[in-house]
Amino acid sequence: MSSRSLVRSPVSCSAVNECFSYNSRRPRSYYQYSNTMKLQTPQAGQMLLPRKLWKSTRLQTTLLTQRRTVSNCCSDLSTTYTEQLPSYLALNVLQDQSNAKQNNIRKVLVILNPNSGFRSSREVFYKKVQATLKLSGFAMEVVETAYAGHAKVLASTVDLSTCPDGIICVGGDGVVNEVLNGLLGRDDLKEALQLPIGIVPAGSDNSLVWSVLGIRDPVSAATALAKGGFTPIDVFAVKWIQAGVTHFGLTASYCGFVADVLQLSENFRLQLGPFRYVIAGILKFLSLPQYKFEVDYLSPEKNPNLESPIEKCHGQLSDDSKVKSGTYMDSSTGDNWVTMKGEFLGILVCNHFCKPAQGLFSPVVAPKAQHDDGSLDLILVHGSGRLRLFCFFVAYQFCWHLLLPFVEYVKVKQVNVRPVGSTHSGCGVDGELLQAEGQPEWQCSLLPVQGRLLGRHPRT
């Protein structure tokens, strides 16, 4: 995750809307960036196996290797696989795959962030994942990111014909977000949207792949990639209205306490790795400011009579003296809007149920959210103060947070948020902090098109 200014990464939302009338100019080849790229050679990793199992695994792998070496022309496929044995679980899948797809080579670009999580992405990929993917027919071009924003540059400039089967991200949610934004910023948007994104979790918290595909370890991720298939997923856009700049996301956007923690945590990235969130959370909790926002949201269902246009968990919320709220109809569209102004500890807009991969009890933030249901789930944590925040946090650990009287849960189509006064004006998107000048208005809405993730949930 990294803090960054939206000004530095302008992506026009109109580009997405123009998707259907796109201009098929050829993308620049990403090889022009080759001075920052490092094509990787595989590293040998020896696994310790029981003697009997070692023998049988070795035999299976050797057979697979022979077939692959004949059918593939990718230079590093000649690696001795006996030095890079995948897990036993994966081997069963690989055998099926190799029988069914002997001639089906899947060409992908692998973008590896060596800076993710505990900085173990290289080890994760080369020791736990690479062999499985190779054996299942992936021809991979591996590129390591050299700086923050590099994954976005790669995704926006790569020649799509060199990786028609997708881009696989090895890292955290941040690198996936960069790839998404790179793809959605391309001229050949229609083709880019079709390109699936694969994820090998190696970051601080891979909430996306854990929530949507039920995968949180690299070996399972490799197995899911090897098995093939796609999972459609809604994509949302967060627009800084005044500047007309848009950033895209797949997981969640948030303002208030969580965005503040995200910003503070970046100071500890080098020293603490994934633990930076805990330390930043405690520090921010101890110096908790008041957050005031104006919020407008649009419910998915139109109700011309303004009768219960929203699903509210707690009707008494509007009686909270600190929150002024009302409903109005946009005369141009006939949409019903709910508007409120007051103190909020947090405003979270979730695209899936947002299950942190590293949580103690792995609670979910938005239990009713679905990654492909065409709506966003808004969670408003009303009020201020450490006691309220503490109650929310404890309840959240047991997934009771929606029962709290100061928490509101609504399915929405669009949310507009305006920080009031000295409230922190940043907005977090998938773990990336978007910063804006002045009094920004953030608009979060779903795109009319879906993206695709590589792999399917193990139970589907």
Ligand SMILES: Nc1ncnc2c1ncn2[C@@H]1O[C@H](COP(=O)(O)OP(=O)(O)OP(=O)(O)O)[C@@H](O)[C@H]1O
């Ligand atoms: N070579 C690099 N050097 C420094 N920063 C990088 C490099 N490559 C990528 N980054 C930045 O690191 C940020 C975090 O990456 P990533 O999300 O993969 O890991 P993480 O933060 O540990 O995991 P998570 O986002 O799941 O918490 C990205 O936003 C990206 O901009």
